[in-house]
Amino acid sequence: MINCELLIEDGKFAQIAENIVATPDMQVFDAHFNLVTPGLIDVHVHFREPGQVHKETIKTGTLASAHGGFTTVGAMPNVIPVPDDNEKFAKQVSLNQENSSIKTLQYAPVTKDETSDELVDIEELAKLGAFAFSNDGHGIMNAETMYEAMERIAAIDSHLAAHVEDKNLFNHGVINSGAAAERLGLPGIKQVAETSQLARDLVLAKETGVHYHVCHISTADGIQLVRMAKDAGINVTCEVTPHHLLLSDADILTDDANFKMNPPLRSETDRLALIKGLQDGTIDMIATDHAPHAENEKNQGFAKSAFGITGIETSFPLMYTKLVKTGLISLEKLLQLMAGNPAKLFNLTEVGTIKLNQPADFTIIDLDNEYQINKADFISKGTNSPFIGQKVYGTVLKTYVNGELVYSK
Ligand SMILES: NC(=O)N[C@@H](CC(=O)O)C(=O)O
Ligand SMILES: [Zn+2]
Numbered sequence: 001m002i003n004c005e006l007l008i009e010d011g012k013f014a015q016i017a018e019n020i021v022a023t024p025d026m027q028v029f030d031a032h033f034n035l036v037t038p039g040l041i042d043v044h045v046h047f048r049e050p051g052q053v054h055k056e057t058i059k060t061g062t063l064a065s066a067h068g069g070f071t072t073v074g075a076m077p078n079v080i081p082v083p084d085d086n087e088k089f090a091k092q093v094s095l096n097q098e099n100s101s102i103k104t105l106q107y108a109p110v111t112k113d114e115t116s117d118e119l120v121d122i123e124e125l126a127k128l129g130a131f132a133f134s135n136d137g138h139g140i141m142n143a144e145t146m147y148e149a150m151e152r153i154a155a156i157d158s159h160l161a162a163h164v165e166d167k168n169l170f171n172h173g174v175i176n177s178g179a180a181a182e183r184l185g186l187p188g189i190k191q192v193a194e195t196s197q198l199a200r201d202l203v204l205a206k207e208t209g210v211h212y213h214v215c216h217i218s219t220a221d222g223i224q225l226v227r228m229a230k231d232a233g234i235n236v237t238c239e240v241t242p243h244h245l246l247l248s249d250a251d252i253l254t255d256d257a258n259f260k261m262n263p264p265l266r267s268e269t270d271r272l273a274l275i276k277g278l279q280d281g282t283i284d285m286i287a288t289d290h291a292p293h294a295e296n297e298k299n300q301g302f303a304k305s306a307f308g309i310t311g312i313e314t315s316f317p318l319m320y321t322k323l324v325k326t327g328l329i330s331l332e333k334l335l336q337l338m339a340g341n342p343a344k345l346f347n348l349t350e351v352g353t354i355k356l357n358q359p360a361d362f363t364i365i366d367l368d369n370e371y372q373i374n375k376a377d378f379i380s381k382g383t384n385s386p387f388i389g390q391k392v393y394g395t396v397l398k399t400y401v402n403g404e405l406v407y408s409k
């Protein structure tokens with residue numbers, strides 16, 4: 001972290017120096033006492049357009065992202081229709097372009113419909129701009145399908161992001177298997193639903209050499225598997241969400257579905273293993289899994305409400321307040337987890353750093369101001385958050401994409 005001045009010209013960083021002499025034609029912004037960071041990157045969000053725009057649109061999702069300090073996001077393909085052929089995918093990409101105030105990268109699904117065993121046209125969808133491939137929301141149950149997908153994705157140097165979940169072990173659960181499930185009388189989701197498929201995938205990743213990325217890791221055993229795989233030289237990376245880092249199923253005191261998401265909040269032992277995994281580098285990045293839903297889809301209790309919580313506007317302040325200010329990780333490390341690493345590991349060469357001649361994607365944050373997370377302050381249509389009412393530090397003042405102001409407080 002250094003103190004310096006930035007000159008932006010034609011949407012790029014044109015000078016980075018201790019003292020830049022301003023000429024009268026320059027617009028000067030004094031960011032003294034604030035943090036200037038590379039625009040944050042979230043490789044896992046759900047915007048709901050097309051199909052479920054009552055939950056979120058690309059416009060509200062990207063404005064909410066800019067409010068959260070993000071300038072690049074990876075949008076999951078579980079929209080309606082799933083963009084699983086060339087025509088639908090190209091249409092999704094132009095819809096994103098027309099409506100995004102930040103850089104929205106589009107995931108392609110791995111298989112048709114996200115649930116079948118028929119692979120999409122991986123090579124063509126990559127040419128049309130697929131940022132990576134994922135069936136997020138669904139585990140890929142058939143090992144042969146997964147193996148073939150990995151081989152083809154590896155051959156084009158793309159990335160496979162996996163929502164690891166064995167649907168037979170998931171068994172219609174709505175909450176983590178364990179004390180909270182028993183206390184509330186709800187069906188549990190076993191930890192092995194995550195870890196058994198993860199173990200399978202890691203050996204397939206070893207065999208195929210694909211860049212295999214684990215979405216929203218949630219269990220202590222899962223972390224241990226990834227740690228072992230990394231030690232064995234397997235090309236694996238992994239993300240964790242703010243909610244799995246900060247909450248456990250012990251925090252679920254009532255039948256409040258703002259605590260319902262998939263994977264579910266696990267035990268305190270799991271949560272502590274995730275923190276450890278963050279500290280020792282087993283976990284590479286923080287991703288929100290921003291999953292907005294309407295009020296009436298989340299006020300039905302655990303049994304009936306939708307899985308998922310809104311997260312893009314609270315990620316940085318929560319992580320800064322609960323991990324950095326408490327001394328668990330440094331601010332430099334947090335920025336690596338939220339910008340540098342996602343760019344590096346997904347080969348996004350134009351974003352994630354403040355560097356000469358790079359596109360000027362950056363965010364100015366006031367770290368000293370304490371405020372309360374309020375529903376009324378969300379730009380996202382989704383206000384389904386378990387963090388409402390919490391006090392945090394870290395107010396995003398301004399967000400710039402290609403040198404253009406896209407959010408200002
Ligand atoms: N995370 C969730 O609980 N829900 C996600 C899907 C997913 O990430 O599995 C959604 O699209 O709502
Ligand atoms: Zn998922």
Ligand SMILES: [Zn+2]
Pocket residue numbers: 044045046076136137289291
């Ligand atoms: Zn997701």
